[in-house]
Amino acid sequence: MSGDPGRPAPPYVIEGVGLSQSFGHTRALTDVSLAIQPGECLGLVGRNGAGKSTVVSILSGLRRPDTGVVRLGGEPAPPVGDPAAWRRRVATVHQHSMLVPTLTVAENMYLDRQPRRTGLGRVLPGPLHWSAMRTGAAEVLREWGVDVDVTAPAGAISVEQRQIVEIARALSTGTRCLILDEPTAALERAGVRRLFGRLRPLLAQGVGILYISHHLEEVYEICDRVTVLRDGRHVRTGAVGGIGQDELVTAMVGPEDPLAGTTTIDAAPTPDPDAAPVLAVRHLTAADARGSLTDVSLVVRPGECVGVLGLAGSGTTTLADAVAGLVRPTAGAVLVAGVPLPAGRPDVALRHGIGYVPEDRHARGYVPMLGVGDNITMTITDRLTRYGVLSPRRHLAAARRLAERLGVVSAGTAQPVVELSGGNQQKVVVGRALARDPRVVVAVAPTQGVDVASKRALLGALDEVRGAGAGVLLVSDDLADLAIANRIVVLVRGRTFAEFVEPPWDREALIAASEGLGARDDDPPGTGITGGDTAAGDTTSGSTASGGGMGGTTGASAAGGTTGASAAGGTTGDSAAGGTTGDSAARGGTDEGGAAQ
C-alpha cells in the first residue's frame, strides 16, 4: 500500500480535507479530514450524532460542505449538482433503502442507467432494452448467490435481499471508491461473510472502501485503518491492528464519560423457578413471510429475561409479533399471567400488560413528525385523559419523566422524533413500551443501529424493568443484547432447537446452535429442551460444545433427557453436519468460527 519512500504516494481514491458543516444551530462537522488509498478499507466509527452520515453525504456528492474540499483521485470532485459524474467515481450504499419499491428489482439495479438498444447516434437514443436489463440483473445477483426474481417489485422482496441488491448495484458500476453505510444492519452472519468475500477481491483490485458500522468486530475484520469521530470532530485515525476494542470505544465515547470501557452488563440473578409464569407460549404455530413457527412453547417468569436467538427466517420475530398480537397464529395460545390473549389483537395485548419494542423503528416504532412527548406517551394516553380530554400538564409531566428515565437527548419534548439520532429514537420507542409498566416486555432487536452508549442505556432500562418484577422476552441476534438474559432459547426453522440456561454465554455455542449445529451424533434425538421439540431431522438436538468454555450449556432437561454433552471440560461435540464448533476450540475465534461450512 505505501510505496517506496522515494516515489510519491499514488493519489488518494477519495479525500476530504477540512470538512465542516452546520445545520442551523447544530455543528455537524468541524474540520474533519480523511483519505482512503487505493486498495484500502477505512472504517469510520462513532456514536450516533458523531457526524458519520454527514461525512457520507458529502463524500457521495449529495451535499456541499460549508468549508473544505473533496478530491477524487487527486482531482477536485465534480460539483454537487452533477450526480452522473459522481456516480462514475463514487458508489454509496446508504443506510435507508434507496430502492424504488414500485419498480422491479431489475430496473432498480439499473436505475437511471438502463441499457438501451441502438439508436440514431447522439440525436435519438434507442429505446430501453428490457430483456437485457433482466438478464443483466439476474446475472449479477446470481454471482452474489442470491435467488431473487428480478421481475418482482423491489418492495416485495425481503429486507436482506434488498440490501444485497443495493450493494450489488453499487458494486456493478465499476467505481474505484465504495462507501458502505451500515451495510450489514440487516444481514445475518452468512450474508456478512459473503459480503466480505466480495469486498476483498475489490480491495485487491485497488478499490478504496469507506466502511461505516456500529459492529466493531466487523471493522476489525475487514478494515485496514479506522477513523473515530466524536461530536463532529476527528478524534483519531490509525491501523486497526494497533487499536484495541476498549481503546476504540474510549475514543468514541470520550474519556470523561463513565460509560467508557464497559460494554457488558453483569449477568442477572436467577429468578425464582417456582413462581407462576408471567408469559406462557403454548404450542404456538404461525405462518409469516418472515419465518414461520411450528409448535413453539416457552415460559417467562416474573423477574426473568428470556433471550430468543435465531437466524433470519427462523421465526424469532414472528414469535415476538405473535405474543404482541400483531400476527395471528394458526394454532396454540399465548397467556399473560394465566389469561389467554385473543389472537391478532394488539390493543388487548397492550391492556393485559404487554409492552412491545418493534424490530423496525422507522416503520413501526415511532410517528416521525410527532414530538418526543407524543410518541413516548402514545401507549398511556388513556391514563392522561379525563372525560376524553387530554390534560396537557399531565401529558408533559409523564413525557418528561419517561424521557429522563431513558436518557433521551432532544431539544425538548416537542421535537419531532424523526430529527433525533438513531439511539435516541430507539429510546423513545422503548420508553413508549415501558410507559405502561408492563408485565411483559417483548423487545425485538432493541439496540439495532444504535451507538454504544445508547445501547448500554437501553439494555439497562430493560434490565431495570426485569429487576422490578416484569418478564422480558428479548429477541435479538446481537450477542451483546443477550448478555442481560437469564436463559436463551434458540429457534431454528421455526422450532425450538436449543436452550441455554447458564450465563455468561459462549458466543460460539450460541451461534452454532442458531445455525442448527449441535450435539454429538450419538445422542438420541431427545428432548433436551424445556418444553419444546427438537429440530426436525438432520441434526441432533441439544448441546453444543463450548470450546473451552464455561459451564456447559444446554439441555437442561426437564425430561430427563439426554444429551447434554455437558461440557465441562470442554470437548468438542461434533455436529453431525461436519465442521464444528468445537474444533475451533480455540478461543480467540471470532464469531465466525462457529458453523464453519
Place this chain on the structure above:
Amino acid sequence: MTNTSLEPVVAAGWTRRRGAAVSLVQQFALIPVIVVLCVVGAFVSDSFLTLANFTNVGQQVSALGVVVVAETLILVTGSMDLSLQSNYGLSAMVAAWLVAPVAQFGLGVELNPLLGLAAGIVVGGLIGAFNGTLIVKAKINGFILTLAMYILLAGVQTGIVSGHTIYHLPKAFIALGAFYFADLPVSVWVAAAVFVAAGLYLRYTRTGRALYAIGGNREAARAAGIKVDRIRIGVFVVGGALAALGGLMEAGRVVAVTANQGTNLIFTVFAAAVIGGVSLNGGRGNMLGAATGVVLLGLVQNILALAQVQSYWIDAVDGAVILVALALSRVVGGERSTE
C-alpha cells in the same frame, strides 16, 4: 453448503409465478368491463355498434383523453395538478381572444389562427411552469396551490372577455377539433398519437422511467443521480401544454370558447385515471390503463344518452357505474404494475 435461508427461496419462487400471472391480468383488467358495456350498449340501441356512433364517442373523449395523459404524467411523479381544467379553458380562451376581432370580444390583434393555437399551447406550458416551480422549488403544497390556480385561472378566463363567449372561430383554428382525416376525426388521431407517444416515452426512455422512480421513492431517485427537481417541473410544463392542447381541441369541436369551458372536467379526469390504474400516491400507472379509463367513461356517457335514462337520474347512474368500474378494476387488477 447448507442453504440456511430457506424461506426467501420459497418466497422468490412464489413471487416469480405470481408476478407473471398478475402482470398479465393487471394490464387488461378493464377490458372485460368494456366488453360488458358494449354488450349493454348494443342491447340498448341499434345504433350503438355503428362507426358513426363510435367516431362520435372518440371525438367527444379525445380532448378529455389528452388532459388525462397530462394528469397521469403528473400523478406518476407523485404530484397532482387540479388546475388543469382551468388551464384547458384559459389557454383556449387566450388563443381565441388573440384571433377574434373586437366585435366578437377578441383583443383586436387578430392573430393568424395557427399562431393563435401555438400561443394557446405556450400559455398552457407557462401556467404549468408556474405551478411546477412553486411546488418544487418553493415547496408549496401542491394540492392547495393548484386548487387556488384552478379558481384564479377560471376567473381570468371570464375576466378577459367579460363573460362573453367567443364564437365564429376561423376554420384553421377549429380544424383540430372539428375536421376529419381519413374518415376519423382529427381530434381522435391527435389524441391517439399523444397516448402512444406518452406510453412509449414512459416505457422506453430513461427520463420516462425516472418519473416512476421519483414517484416511488424520491430520495432513492435522487441518490441514483436522477435530476429530480428538473424533471418534476418539466412534467408540470408538459402537463400544462397538453391540457392547453385539449382545450383547443374542445374549442374546435364546439366552435366556440365559453367563459366557463372546463368546468367540472377535473373530476372526470381523475376518475378516468384512477379507474385506469394510475395511483394517486405516485409511482404506478401506465398509458394503456389511462386510455381504457377514458374510453370506459366515454362509453358510459354514450350509453346513458342512447338509453334515454330519465334526466333527473343520469348523474346518479353515471356515478354508480364509475363506482362499479373502480371496484372491479381494483379487485381484478390488484396493485398496478409500472411496466
Place this chain on the structure above:
Amino acid sequence: MARRIAGAVVAVVLVAGAAACSESGPGGSAGGKAAKLGAGETFKLGVSLTFNNTDFWTSYISYEKQFAGKYHAKLIGPLVANNDSGKQISDIRTLIAQGAQALVVNPVDSAAIAPALDYAKSKGIPVVSVDVAPSAGDVYMIVRADNELYGREACDYIGGHAKSGTVAELQGDLSSLNGRDRSTAFEGCMKRKYPKLKVVKYPTKWDTPTATTAASTAMSTYKDLVGIYTQWSGPVSGIIQAERSAGKFTTVGSAKHVILVSNDGVPFEMKDVKDGTLDATISQPANLYAQFAVKYARDALSGKTYAKGQQAASGAGPLVTVAKNLEDPIKAPLVTKDNVDDPHLWGNQAGS
C-alpha cells in the same frame, strides 16, 4: 372547583350569545318607509344576478348600464352568485348594507330566494325580479317573458315544418325554473299536437360542449332526425359544425334539412337566420329586460302602484300574476327569415 366556575361561565356566554342572535342585523326592525323619490332624483340600485357569463346576461348587463343612466339610477354591482342560492342571499345583504334603495334580482332558485325577499321587505326595500318568478315572498314586479311560451313556439314551428320523424330536445338545466318551463311546455305541446313526431330528450345543464355532444349523438343514432331544439344559443355553432362533419348539413328549406330552433336572439343568431343556417330563434330581449327592470325599480321608489290587468309598462299586454306577484310579460317574438330584419329586435341593434 375551578372547573365548575369555568363551566358556568361558558354556559352564561352561550346563552347570552344565543339571545343576542337575531334575524336582522343592526338597525333592523320593520323598516320605516323611505321618502318618495322625486323626479330627476338619483337612487341607488343594487343588482344581484345568477350568471354573468352567458351571452344573454352579458348583454343584459351592458344594457342595464345604459338604462341606469336614463332612469337616474346609480348601480351597485352586479354581484354574481354563480348558481349558488346561499351566496345570493349574502349578496343581497351586502347590497343592502351598501345602501341600495331598491334591488333588481335574478333569483338562482324561485323557492330559495324567499328569505332574502323577506329580509329586503323588512328593510323597506322594493325588489324587482328579472327572468325568474319567485314562488314565495313578495316582489314589486316580475319582469319576464313567458318561458312556457318559448317551448310552445318552438314546438309549433317544428311541428309546422315536419310531418314525422324524431326531434332532439337539448334541455336546459332542469333544476332551474326556466329550463323546466321550456322543457315541459315543449314536450307537452309536441305530445298533444304532433304525435307523429317522437321527442328524445338530452339533459345538458346549460353546458355548451355537452349540448354539442348530445346533438351529434342524436344525429348518429336517429336516421330520421328532423329537428333539434336547443333552449339557448350557445350550442348553435357547434351543432352546425357537427352537421357539416357528419355530412348532414343543408340550408333551411332544402330537402332532408334538419330543423334547428334556438333561443335567446343574440346577434350572431340573427346573422345565422339571415344566412339560412338557423331556422328560428326566440328573441328574448335583453334590452327590454334591462330597461323595465330599472324602470319598475324607480316606479317602486316613486310610490307608483300597479294592479293586475293594468297595461304593462313594456306594452306587452295586461299585467298578470304569478304566485301572488305581478308580472310584466315581456314580448319575446319568434324570429324567422320573415322577420329577421326587423330593426326593433334587440339582436339587430348595435351596442349589445
